Amino acid sequence: MSADEGSISFVQYLLPALEDGEYTITATQAVNVNGQSESLRATQSFFVTGIRYQLDDSGVNSVFPPPGSQGEFDNTLPHVVLTDPTLPWQREPGGIATRTGWLALLLFDEQDPPPSPRAMTIADLVSGGDVFVPPRTPELGEQASDPVTVIDVPVGRFAQIAPSPADLTWLAHTRLASPAAKATDGDTPPAAEFAVVFGNRLPTSGHTSTVFLVSLEGYGPYLPSDDGVLPAAVPPAAQTVRLAVLRSWTFFATRLEQSFQGILQALDMNPAALQLPAPPGTPVSQALGMGYTAMNHTLRDGGGTVSWYRGPLLPLGVAPAAAVHAQASDELLRYDPGTGMFDVSYAAAWELGRLLALHDRGYATALFRWKLTVTQQAANQLEEEIVDQLLPPLSTDTDQSLPPAHRRLARVIRDVVGPAAAQLTENGGR
Amino acid sequence: MMPRELPGFVGREALRARIAATSGVTADPEPGTDEYQVIDWLTRLHLLHGVPFAYLVPDIRMLPMESIRFFQVDNAWVEALLDGAFSVGATRATADAGEALRAAAVPAARARLGRVRADLLGDQAPAAAPEAISGFLLRSAAVSGWPGLEVRGYADADATQPLPLLRLERMAPALLLCLLGGVLRRVELREPPEGVHFGLDPASGGGWQKQLRYAAGPGTGGFIDGAVQPVTLRAGSTTVVKTAALAQAMSSRVWPSPTPATEFSAAQFGLEMVEGVQSVSFETGS
Numbered sequence: 030m031s032a033d034e035g036s037i038s039f040v041q042y043l044l045p046a047l048e049d050g051e052y053t054i055t056a057t058q059a060v061n062v063n064g065q066s067e068s069l070r071a072t073q074s075f076f077v078t079g080i081r082y083q084l085d086d087s088g089v090n091s092v093f094p095p096p097g098s099q100g101e102f103d104n105t106l107p108h109v110v111l112t113d114p115t116l117p118w119q120r121e122p123g124g125i126a127t128r129t130g131w132l133a134l135l136l137f138d139e140q141d142p143p144p145s146p147r148a149m150t151i152a153d154l155v156s157g158g159d160v161f162v163p164p165r166t167p168e169l170g171e172q173a174s175d176p177v178t179v180i181d182v183p184v185g186r187f188a189q190i191a192p193s194p195a196d197l198t199w200l201a202h203t204r205l206a207s208p209a210a211k212a213t214d215g216d217t218p219p220a221a222e223f224a225v226v227f228g229n230r231l232p233t234s235g236h237t238s239t240v241f242l243v244s245l246e247g248y249g250p251y252l253p254s255d256d257g258v259l260p261a262a263v264p265p266a267a268q269t270v271r272l273a274v275l276r277s278w279t280f281f282a283t284r285l286e287q288s289f290q291g292i293l294q295a296l297d298m299n300p301a302a303l304q305l306p307a308p309p310g311t312p313v314s315q316a317l318g319m320g321y322t323a324m325n326h327t328l329r330d331g332g333g334t335v336s337w338y339r340g341p342l343l344p345l346g347v348a349p350a351a352a353v354h355a356q357a358s359d360e361l362l363r364y365d366p367g368t369g370m371f372d373v374s375y376a377a378a379w380e381l382g383r384l385l386a387l388h389d390r391g392y393a394t395a396l397f398r399w400k401l402t403v404t405q406q407a408a409n410q411l412e413e414e415i416v417d418q419l420l421p422p423l424s425t426d427t428d429q430s431l432p433p434a435h436r437r438l439a440r441v442i443r444d445v446v447g448p449a450a451a452q453l454t455e456n457g458g459r
Numbered sequence: 460m461m462p463r464e465l466p467g468f469v470g471r472e473a474l475r476a477r478i479a480a481t482s483g484v485t486a487d488p489e490p491g492t493d494e495y496q497v498i499d500w501l502t503r504l505h506l507l508h509g510v511p512f513a514y515l516v517p518d519i520r521m522l523p524m525e526s527i528r529f530f531q532v533d534n535a536w537v538e539a540l541l542d543g544a545f546s547v548g549a550t551r552a553t554a555d556a557g558e559a560l561r562a563a564a565v566p567a568a569r570a571r572l573g574r575v576r577a578d579l580l581g582d583q584a585p586a587a588a589p590e591a592i593s594g595f596l597l598r599s600a601a602v603s604g605w606p607g608l609e610v611r612g613y614a615d616a617d618a619t620q621p622l623p624l625l626r627l628e629r630m631a632p633a634l635l636l637c638l639l640g641g642v643l644r645r646v647e648l649r650e651p652p653e654g655v656h657f658g659l660d661p662a663s664g665g666g667w668q669k670q671l672r673y674a675a676g677p678g679t680g681g682f683i684d685g686a687v688q689p690v691t692l693r694a695g696s697t698t699v700v701k702t703a704a705l706a707q708a709m710s711s712r713v714w715p716s717p718t719p720a721t722e723f724s725a726a727q728f729g730l731e732m733v734e735g736v737q738s739v740s741f742e743t744g745s
Contacts, residue, residue: 041724093656101604104667106657106700106732138698189696195703202729225729227657231667231698255703257693289650292601293739297526301743303596305521320530322517340515341507341537342530345593345642345743349531352538354561356546361539375539377514382543385509392500397548399493400556407477407556 040203042128043222045115049079051169076169079119082151082177082244084275088112090223092240094232096278103234103282107134108227109242110204117201117224124249125194130201131246132275133192134228135182136238143239144180146274151175159268163247180241181269188253192229195255197245201226234284242276302344320344326373336371341378355379413437471555479559488567501541501568502575506626506638507532510540515636516596525599529643529743532592541565572625573640586623589640594626595741597635601648609649612639616742618647649738658734659690659700666690669705674727676715686712 053074060067080088090110094102111117117130137143152173156162160181192200204223232238245252250262251270263270300306307317320343326336343349353375355361361375386393413433431439488495507515516522545561573586594612601608610627614620626638637646659667671686673679688709693699709731710723 039726039729041726104658104661105734106659108657136698189693190699193703196701199702199706199725199728202725204729227729227732229700229702230696231659231700233698255693255701257695257699289601289605290737290739292525292599292604293648295525296597296599297523298741301527301529303516303521303528303530305518322521324517338517339533339536340517341510341533341540342515342594342596343533345529345531347531349533350535352535354542355539358543374533375536378536378539379543379546381510381514382504382540383546384543385504386544386547389500392497392544393547395493395496395500396545397550397553399497400548400553400560402493403478403481403560404474404553404556407474407481410481411473411477 038205040205042118042130042201043114043203043224044128045079045119047077048121049077049081049119049168051076078168078170080113080116080275081120081168081171081246082175082273082275084242088116089276092276092278094280094282096280099281099283101283102232102238102280103284104231105282106227106229106231107136107238107240107280108225109134109276111224111226114203114222114224117226120244120246122194122197122245122249122252123247125252126198129194129197129249130226131244132226133197133200133243133245134226135190135241135243135272136228136230136232137186137190137241138233139237139239140233141186143241144182146178146180146241146277149177149179151177153177153179154271154273156264156267159266160271161251161264161267161269162271163251165247178274179271180243180274181271183269184259184263184267187270188257188259190230191245191253193255193257194249194252196229197252200229232280232282234282237279237281239279240277241272241274243272243274245272248272300344303340303342304344318344319347321372321374324373326371334371336373337365338377339372339374350375358383475555475559478556498564498567498571501544501564502571504541504544505537505568505572506575507537507636508626512630522596522598527595527597527599527741529595529646529741530593531642532594532638534591538565541568573623576624576626586625586640589623589625591642592625592638592640593643594636594638595643595646597637597648598633599635600633602629602635603633605650607650608635610635610637611647611649612637612641612643613645613647614641615644618645618740643743645740645742647738647740650736655736656734657729657732660687662689667692667700669709669731671709671713672731673715674713674723674730675718678715680730683713688712 051074053072056071056073058069060069088111090112092107092109094100094105094107111132113119117132118128120131121127122129122131150173151171154162154165154177161184202225204225205221226242228240251260253259302318302320304320305317305322307314313323316337319339321337321339323335324338326334328334353361358376358379361379363372363375364370365372386396416437417433488498503509522528542561542565545557545564549557570588572588572592577585610624611618612622612624614622620641622639622641622643624637625640626636628636630636659669662668667690669688669690671683671688673681673683688705691701691704693701706723706728707720709728710720711718713723713727713731
């Protein structure tokens, strides 16, 4: 691996400075003056809010496999890269080991089938009928009408695919990347810390898979065991489990028979140069080795022959010919008296250049106009110089910043019109 | 007034000399001018834009399926191509300018070779004008299957002198043309890095396994020879990985020296589960 790839560090977790929730700060001070003591006390409560049911686009750096993509993903565990490096540890599933992430990726196969996300409100996040939702603590600033996207997953499916409490500790980490080789966004330096959450289920090749980033807050005691058995805490009447969805996407997994490496290592590299394969020792092998191809050539007089042609892509190590400038393509036809064959390569290139130029009207017009402008400018310059030579030298009092045509006019007035007018006045006075 | 001698007509020789003296091509012509348009077009032609494939590869047997072929670009061929392209619009009035401008425009186009791709990518630092151009043609399923395929070319076998990419273009779904500034000695084809992801390796007898990497020490991230961890799936499922069990099984196997398994955290697990980006290098003959 070369150095320009940069490096990346994996970190178990980054904890937020304060977890979401209500906090109270109490300050006490004991004052003692002349033996009289008094204890002063002040209390302030505040609330840390964070992402709970909504994650906007700026919160997601990328997802993999890319949404809507199709590819060799059948050995891939999907993942999401979050821009907030502490997000997975800002809340907790509760009831299980601390520092366990509250976000998980659930992958559904098209045959499961995937549950349809539904737009609901926070008020709908309650158990009722055959739907199970773990008890929820309302937070400051929340309103019952706040929107939330939910999926209702059958309990059997949930037990099968949801991570166990032990799994959950392994499925999120933080990545520290080197920002040196990354693009900046305006004056914002590139982000270097990300949280990554990945799934525990492989997609099935030939099927469409749907991935949901779900909140497992409060689900700690209701997650399946390592072997996919739901704990007794889940009410037996529950048919579906309702989960809040923060993100979802779909992709299609295929299975390619070969890997990237496998395909490239099997490439035909003999010969490595762009040339026709030629048995060694035959009369043409030298020409073929230099990249030549024999082509049918229809001559001007109607006769036919075979000529050599070689494109611009020479085998490495073959010395190219010196460049020749020509007025017509025929000048570049080369004849080899030894074999009696023409080499039409450069003539063909010249003619192709001409055809391509004529084909592009914009270029052909610009080229003609450019040539004409340069010719006219040079002719004008010469003409002005001749006129300048015929006029007497400029006196120093003429404004040098004037354009040449103005200065010339000033000279004509001074040297030709002035004396003539003076003469007229002289004659008139007589 | 004294009668004066009339000057002669402007002579053709004088005009030709004047054009040659004044028609220096500006190094960085203003976009929108004819000069810019012509030089820009010639620069693209120099990179063989618009040259039909049959002119590049006259016989398809030169480039069979699943093959890679290296080449250098014939400078004389390109000169002839540009010469032909410059020959249009040569009327009597412009014939003199044509010759002088061609002599200036072709080097100007060559000096801009590095800018075509740089402008395309919005890169502010285009590559310097190369002495020579070389490259390769790749006709393979790898081109169609991995659209983000990356190419790095080097002037030496040890991959210390990178060559600038002048043109890297998919000419057909499975055909890639690469032109580099300089003489190519080694080329590295790499799977797109956006493909870095978590995954498992198929085991030979069916099922899944994972090749282990060192999680500490100087060789961190490198594969541990022969250390392969079989992956167990949840009972009754063919797709759900027993993540905690897998992490537990890996926890004592990934250290270069004896280390307690408790050192193994989600960070090390993330490292172990990453699927590396594959790359293949080719060296051309010396």
